[in-house]
Amino acid sequence: MIKVVILGGGNVAFHLTTHLLKNSAVKVVQVYNKSIDKIQHFKSDTAITNNLAELKDADIYIIAVADNAIVELSKKLVFKNKLVVHTSGSVAMNELLSISNKGVLYPVQTFSKEQEVDFSTIPICIEASTKKDLKLLETLAKSISKNCHHINSDQRKDIHLAAVFVNNFVNHLYHIGSEICDQNSIPFEILQPLIQETATKIVALIPFEAQTGPAKRKDTETIEKHKAMLTANQQEIYTLLTKSIHKTYGEKL
Amino acid sequence: MIKVVILGGGNVAFHLTTHLLKNSAVKVVQVYNKSIDKIQHFKSDTAITNNLAELKDADIYIIAVADNAIVELSKKLVFKNKLVVHTSGSVAMNELLSISNKGVLYPVQTFSKEQEVDFSTIPICIEASTKKDLKLLETLAKSISKNCHHINSDQRKDIHLAAVFVNNFVNHLYHIGSEICDQNSIPFEILQPLIQETATKIVALIPFEAQTGPAKRKDTETIEKHKAMLTANQQEIYTLLTKSIHKTYGEKL
Numbered sequence: 001m002i003k004v005v006i007l008g009g010g011n012v013a014f015h016l017t018t019h020l021l022k023n024s025a026v027k028v029v030q031v032y033n034k035s036i037d038k039i040q041h042f043k044s045d046t047a048i049t050n051n052l053a054e055l056k057d058a059d060i061y062i063i064a065v066a067d068n069a070i071v072e073l074s075k076k077l078v079f080k081n082k083l084v085v086h087t088s089g090s091v092a093m094n095e096l097l098s099i100s101n102k103g104v105l106y107p108v109q110t111f112s113k114e115q116e117v118d119f120s121t122i123p124i125c126i127e128a129s130t131k132k133d134l135k136l137l138e139t140l141a142k143s144i145s146k147n148c149h150h151i152n153s154d155q156r157k158d159i160h161l162a163a164v165f166v167n168n169f170v171n172h173l174y175h176i177g178s179e180i181c182d183q184n185s186i187p188f189e190i191l192q193p194l195i196q197e198t199a200t201k202i203v204a205l206i207p208f209e210a211q212t213g214p215a216k217r218k219d220t221e222t223i224e225k226h227k228a229m230l231t232a233n234q235q236e237i238y239t240l241l242t243k244s245i246h247k248t249y250g251e252k253l
Numbered sequence: 254m255i256k257v258v259i260l261g262g263g264n265v266a267f268h269l270t271t272h273l274l275k276n277s278a279v280k281v282v283q284v285y286n287k288s289i290d291k292i293q294h295f296k297s298d299t300a301i302t303n304n305l306a307e308l309k310d311a312d313i314y315i316i317a318v319a320d321n322a323i324v325e326l327s328k329k330l331v332f333k334n335k336l337v338v339h340t341s342g343s344v345a346m347n348e349l350l351s352i353s354n355k356g357v358l359y360p361v362q363t364f365s366k367e368q369e370v371d372f373s374t375i376p377i378c379i380e381a382s383t384k385k386d387l388k389l390l391e392t393l394a395k396s397i398s399k400n401c402h403h404i405n406s407d408q409r410k411d412i413h414l415a416a417v418f419v420n421n422f423v424n425h426l427y428h429i430g431s432e433i434c435d436q437n438s439i440p441f442e443i444l445q446p447l448i449q450e451t452a453t454k455i456v457a458l459i460p461f462e463a464q465t466g467p468a469k470r471k472d473t474e475t476i477e478k479h480k481a482m483l484t485a486n487q488q489e490i491y492t493l494l495t496k497s498i499h500k501t502y503g504e505k506l
Contacts, residue, residue, distance in 0.1 A: 067472075067475070068472075108443050108444065109446055109447055109450060110447060110450055110454070110465060112454065112458070114457070115450075115457070121446055122446055123442070125443070147446075149440075149443060151439070155438070155439055157478075157482070158433055158434070158437040158439060158482070159434070159439055159443060161433055161479050161482055161483070162429075162431075162433040163430070163447055164466055164467065164468075164479065164491070165426045165427075165433070165490075165491075166426060166427055166430040166444050166447060166448050167447050168465060168467070168468060168498075169426050169490075169491075169494045170423050170426050170427075170448075170452075171451055171455070171460050171463050171464050171465075172468075172494055172497060173418045173426065174423075174455055174460035174463075175460035175501065176415075177415040177416070177418045177419040177460075178415075178459060178460050178461070180414055181411070181412070181415055184407070184411040185408070186408055186411060186412055186415075187402075189376075190361050190376045190402060190412060191361065191412070191419050192456060193361065193362055193374055193375055193376060193400075194361055194362055194363060194420050195420070195423075195452050195455070196452055196453070197362060197363055198419065198424055198452070199449055199451070201365065201368065202424070202445075203445060204367070205365070206431060206441070207424050207425075207428035207431050208431070210365075210424050210427075211425065211428065212363060212420075212421060212424075213417055213421030214417065214421070215417075215421060215425075216421070219320075222320070222343055225343075225410075226414050226417065229410070229411070229414055233497055233500060236493060237418075237422075237493060237494065237497060238418075238422075241490065244425060244429075244486055244489075244490060245425050247486060
């Protein structure tokens, strides 16, 4: 059984802790957070603390705090011969300043406190500085998900960057869609099945092949009509993405 | 029982015909297409023709052809006192040039031939020029889907425009995500659960509230690092969408 301590009280820490407490391959020996209030709900399941000097002995220490707090927290982990990992997509493994061995356990998913998470399908990207640690981390990752990948720090940054496009930027386009609906007294729910289908379609088809719409088919008449209906900001985005689709399919207007 | 003739051989016509043939409230008396080859597979289920002079008697004639072919085809429907509708998001009802009554039956969904469609959840937007026709169209729409809306031609154009953002443009961002993966030997599948979750999240949460990421939290360090990793085209999109997210949340870098 792998003994872990989880450090953090945010969404990733919350869902990871909740999952690992039920995971028979793992024993969560302790949860740490600077503010004890945020981890009170784990009190009946494991030890909790807000004092780094009281950290218990474990095989793996999982730092699951905000990206910009990882380095500072890692500095304060002064024990040796353990494995200290973080869970971030954008922080390189070697940015960890703990004196123990280093690694990364990055779940490629967006977490919100309200929404339940099925970890078994979440891709887990792992990295470690020694073979032995990688094996240990792999055992942990495989106990969490059937979708486990060896990914180095450079690749992980690329995944994080790609995730900005397919998650953050996609959500912003959903927002613009909802703006257009609001401005014209249309319930946004009308677009929900289309949004779900757009996401589902690319499981069977690569996005390059799934592309449809006026930009793809060079329908300049519709494109010009659309532009005239938009606010300046929406129009700028419409124009640039249309141009980019033209470039992608080797066609110029 | 509502008697319908379907005109068209593309994806919408295919899926609509397939569905209506199984719909007990409707009798598909005929399918028309310019090229008979494309509708051969319906031969055993209903009458098929490629000759407009042979169109059978029906209550509703559904034109489900490409947007730019609707007007031309409608001109050729020279019978009176019937209901002629199209299924397009971007064509106004009054663009129909048939001499019968006019209407629209617009399913807000993307259709591909390979993928099966569950019509029962697809929003159907209807419009008609008389109350009687609207009622007939509503009976038809409600026999297809439980999600039926009265939407006028202006609103329908807005829905179609919003759909370009949440479907066409979103798919293009998926494509950029897959480009970044390809360029760095990362399997695109790693992003699939995140893509699905991003789409699912906004069923419970409006997109404005679901927004996360470096742009939202004004993480200039990450934003600059990201930009440096992108091609010129990707960078332009990253910069514009980041700027738009800042505007949306009232923050400037």
